[in-house]
Amino acid sequence: MPQSVPTVVSKHIPDPTIGALEAVDVVARYPGLSEPAVAGVTLTVAQGALFGLLGPNGAGKTTLLSMACALIRPSSGSLRVLGLGWDSDPVLFKRSVGFVPQGIALYPTLTARENLQVFGRMHGLGGTKLRARIDYALAVADLREIADRRVQTHSGGVQRRLNLVCALLHEPPVLILDEPTVGIDPQSRNFIHNVLRELNRSGTTILYTSHQLDEVEDLCDTVAIMDRGRIVAHGSMADVLSQHTGMLELRLGDSPPEELRAALQALPDMQALQVEGRTITMRSARPFELVAALIPLLAARGVAILSLSVGAQNLEHAFLAITGTRLRD
Amino acid sequence: MAIRRQQILAAITKEFLALIRDKEAIIMLIVMPAVFVLIMSLALQNAFHVTSVKHLRLAILDRGHGHLASQVRDSLGRAHMFKVVILRPPAEKAGGAMTRLRQEVAVGHYGLGLVLPPGLTGQLKRHLTGVGKHKLIAPLDLFVDPALPAQVRGAAIASLTQTLQAAQTAELLGSLVQADPKLNGEAITRALRPVLRLKTNTRLAPDAPVPTSVQQNAPAWALLAMFFLVIPLSVTLVKERQQGCLLRLRSLPVPAWVLLVGKAVPYFILNSVQLVMVFWEGVYVLPLLGGTALQLGHSPGAIVLMAVAANSAAIGYGLLIATIVRTQEQATSFGAISVLIMAAIGGVMVPKLVMPLPMQHFTRVSPLAWGLEGFQAIFVRGATISGILPEAAHLFLFGAICAFFAGIRFRQELRPQDLRRIGKMG
Numbered sequence: 001m002p003q004s005v006p007t008v009v010s011k012h013i014p015d016p017t018i019g020a021l022e023a024v025d026v027v028a029r030y031p032g033l034s035e036p037a038v039a040g041v042t043l044t045v046a047q048g049a050l051f052g053l054l055g056p057n058g059a060g061k062t063t064l065l066s067m068a069c070a071l072i073r074p075s076s077g078s079l080r081v082l083g084l085g086w087d088s089d090p091v092l093f094k095r096s097v098g099f100v101p102q103g104i105a106l107y108p109t110l111t112a113r114e115n116l117q118v119f120g121r122m123h124g125l126g127g128t129k130l131r132a133r134i135d136y137a138l139a140v141a142d143l144r145e146i147a148d149r150r151v152q153t154h155s156g157g158v159q160r161r162l163n164l165v166c167a168l169l170h171e172p173p174v175l176i177l178d179e180p181t182v183g184i185d186p187q188s189r190n191f192i193h194n195v196l197r198e199l200n201r202s203g204t205t206i207l208y209t210s211h212q213l214d215e216v217e218d219l220c221d222t223v224a225i226m227d228r229g230r231i232v233a234h235g236s237m238a239d240v241l242s243q244h245t246g247m248l249e250l251r252l253g254d255s256p257p258e259e260l261r262a263a264l265q266a267l268p269d270m271q272a273l274q275v276e277g278r279t280i281t282m283r284s285a286r287p288f289e290l291v292a293a294l295i296p297l298l299a300a301r302g303v304a305i306l307s308l309s310v311g312a313q314n315l316e317h318a319f320l321a322i323t324g325t326r327l328r329d
Numbered sequence: 330m331a332i333r334r335q336q337i338l339a340a341i342t343k344e345f346l347a348l349i350r351d352k353e354a355i356i357m358l359i360v361m362p363a364v365f366v367l368i369m370s371l372a373l374q375n376a377f378h379v380t381s382v383k384h385l386r387l388a389i390l391d392r393g394h395g396h397l398a399s400q401v402r403d404s405l406g407r408a409h410m411f412k413v414v415i416l417r418p419p420a421e422k423a424g425g426a427m428t429r430l431r432q433e434v435a436v437g438h439y440g441l442g443l444v445l446p447p448g449l450t451g452q453l454k455r456h457l458t459g460v461g462k463h464k465l466i467a468p469l470d471l472f473v474d475p476a477l478p479a480q481v482r483g484a485a486i487a488s489l490t491q492t493l494q495a496a497q498t499a500e501l502l503g504s505l506v507q508a509d510p511k512l513n514g515e516a517i518t519r520a521l522r523p524v525l526r527l528k529t530n531t532r533l534a535p536d537a538p539v540p541t542s543v544q545q546n547a548p549a550w551a552l553l554a555m556f557f558l559v560i561p562l563s564v565t566l567v568k569e570r571q572q573g574c575l576l577r578l579r580s581l582p583v584p585a586w587v588l589l590v591g592k593a594v595p596y597f598i599l600n601s602v603q604l605v606m607v608f609w610e611g612v613y614v615l616p617l618l619g620g621t622a623l624q625l626g627h628s629p630g631a632i633v634l635m636a637v638a639a640n641s642a643a644i645g646y647g648l649l650i651a652t653i654v655r656t657q658e659q660a661t662s663f664g665a666i667s668v669l670i671m672a673a674i675g676g677v678m679v680p681k682l683v684m685p686l687p688m689q690h691f692t693r694v695s696p697l698a699w700g701l702e703g704f705q706a707i708f709v710r711g712a713t714i715s716g717i718l719p720e721a722a723h724l725f726l727f728g729a730i731c732a733f734f735a736g737i738r739f740r741q742e743l744r745p746q747d748l749r750r751i752g753k754m755g
């Protein structure tokens with residue numbers, strides 16, 4: 001696999017006056033559920049952004065992205081892509097978006113080239129333009145050598161790359177990816193990230209969801225975190241990290257005794273506590289006061305401290321600080 | 330327009346490639362009906378010629394050792410329908426012989442067992458001449474193998490009854506000649522020979538073919554196979570949903586009707602190929618294997634019209650089921666069962682005429698019955714296009730209604746979905 005990615009042919013000139021995605025008080029309510037999956041989300045993603053949408057399982061990410069791809073209809077509120085509502089011009093709306101589904105959405109008995117031909121023609125492409133776009137897609141995904149092999153014979157990484165480039169054939173100004181790197185090796189993931197960076201440099205707006213927070217931190221310049229259907233944090237990566245200084249991470253020399261856990265829980269400034277092996281993660285509105293209280297507590301019990309950090313060190317810390325550690329349905 | 334052309338081309342291509350690379354579907358849709366028609370046509374060849382039953386084993390237990398048994402044997406032997414064995418046990422063992430005969434028929438050693446009681450010839454003579462003490466002749470015991478097909482049983486009993494009546498007539502003739510020597514026995518014998526006979530005509534149209542099992546089986550099983558496309562067709566849509574391809578297609582600006590046309594065209598071609606193969610097999614292969622050749626009538630236009638009409642009905646139904654079912658299990662079980670029910674009702678498996686009368690009226694609701702009636706009208710009655718228009722119209726209408734509702738359902742599926750209709754996505 002080559003280390004470089006072909007230069008993207010088309011350039012999209014971002015228009016700063018119109019958002020790539022503009023959601024205003026969007027609600028998505030499933031029948032039989034007391035809480036809406038998306039509960040009044042208002043969000044603007046600027047054109048040209050490389051935007052990461054995060055959230056625990058069931059937070060409403062896929063529902064929000066599905067609305068942006070015109071797969072489901074909001075129960076209320078308005079959602080526009082490049083200023084277009086689905087109702088006003090469904091065809092133009094769909095042509096504005098390239099969608100990379102979470103699953104491998106390919107015909108397994110067709111070859112890579114045949115899949116590209118099918119999805120390209122579905123966009124109305126034909127003749128030399130279609131051939132050129134297929135050649136481009138095969139080059140981007142580094143599939144030229146194996147383009148005429150059936151998809152079902154390819155590895156997961158190859159299928160993921162093809163899954164991505166099938167959404168690029170019509171040169172969409174907005175590309176929406178729902179966990180596009182699930183189950184692939186680091187090389188393929190790195191390759192896909194490079195493709196996305198290159199596309200973004202050419203002006204394509206990227207909306208990206210993943211549970212791999214290090215990926216999002218590495219790739220995206222803007223991020224939003226959803227929880228229980230709401231946007232609970234939104235901004236540049238640096239902003240989101242700096243907003244969550246209440247995180248403390250304590251690494252001990254030994255596993256903490258049960259009695260210590262109870263004592264920590266009882267500290268007045270403790271908002272959340274999680275013990276995993278020798279690592280204790282805490283959240284507090286007054287983190288330095290908490291540190292001042294817990295040091296003597298540990299010293300009195302003779303517990304050795306390996307390290308103590310205050311503030312979100314990475315996106316995962318911020319994510320856990322915002323969404324908590326409770327398991328979700 | 331150019332965009333639509335590309336989309337339709339894409340929809341047909343992906344369906345066609347997926348279909349021809351699915352060996353199981355190809356085997357099911359082309360090879361299976363071909364084999365079925367071959368086997369069923371050869372196996373059921375005699376069902377259309379009941380009188381051609383050969384060498385059915387008939388045992389006559391002659392307890393009276395009279396000449397009636399020989400007379401019956403000689404008479405039946407000429408027809409070659411029966412292979413007659415006369416059992417003449419000694420008088421002291423006659424009771425046991427009857428029980429034994431009953432058992433042997435029960436286990437299928439003999440197809441039929443006729444018991445002629447002691448003194449039957451004398452009783453008959455007394456009955457005919459009125460000489461001596463008159464006594465009503467008891468019915469003769471006839472044991473019948475329970476496994477004998479109803480048609481064969483009916484034909485055999487009718488033949489046996491006719492033979493016994495002929496024997497009775499011959500006995501009467503003998504008695505008359507004996508009583509009055511002036512009578513010309515030969516003249517009476519000649520006069521009593523049946524001269525009013527039936528000449529059965531089943532070719533009622535000029536040059537119409539003779540009805541045979543292949544005329545029934547070839548269109549019947551070809552129609553069944555055509556409708557069986559419901560399984561691969563719905564399975565492909567289920568797979569598209571499962572593989573996520575439909576999700577991707579839903580995000581593209583492609584209308585539902587394009588995708589449905591894309592599904593319909595390859596199956597239309599496949600069904601046409603299958604029908605041609607089945608008819609070719611009936612015409613050329615069956616005779617090589619000792620069967621009767623399929624005769625296609627004299628109206629190629631009518632055949633084409635019926636083929637297109639039946640194909641349209643099958644594809645319309647397949648599309649409707651494809652848009653209704655949600656799992657492969659539903660597609661295979663519901664698809665197969667619904668088609669088999671339509672086939673059973675439609676007279677594909679059981680000829681309509683042997684059904685009870687209310688059931689015969691019920692066959693009118695099955696599209697397979699319309700197809701079968703149309704093809705048989707062409708093949709057996711020599712019908713032309715005007716003769717099969719009602720059946721063809723029914724099939725087209727059925728296909729159009731099914732396709733219409735399939736279109737509505739699929740359009741709803743492709744549109745941005747109302748959350749009240751779908752499950753939680755995460």
